[in-house]
Amino acid sequence: MASTNINIRMDTDLKMQFEAFCADMGMTMTTAFNVFAKKAVREYRIPFEISGEVPNAVTRKAIEDVENGIGMSRAFSSVKELMEDLNADD
Template identity: 55%
Template sequence: MAQTVNVNFRLDEDVKKKMEEACADMGLSMTAAFTIFAKKVGRERRIPFEVSADPFYSESNMRRLEKIAAEINAGTAKLIEHDLIEEE
């Protein structure tokens, strides 16, 4: 068996807590989960899940939201009521 090494990195406390809870629910330690991830990346030479940016934070949407916020702050926004949209 290959020699093991320690890997240290920083992680937001809330992210760590949620991952620990999820791992515990699956009967895994965080070390086991990261080991599974590392082995899969090494074997497949890719991130084993889709990595994409949330379109909400796209540059064009952020500009649109900043414009709307400026209009609201200036009192020039035209706000209208609409029905609540429920997701299934």
């Protein structure tokens, strides 16, 4: 099978970490990228989950707001008390 070269731009530190990872796995970066490409083509999908930062910025802000008591309602001791508060004229 004929082969071709591909150039990939990558952060220098990430490249060094990935090379070390591949060496630990007993393969080269070329082998790792070929494994990825073959699996992606065979399954017609990215063969791993891609997600945002966990928790993401919106969730972190919501957690921070709760910790600081921002946007929180007061506590209610019963549903009746909650309903009275909801139905009260402001």
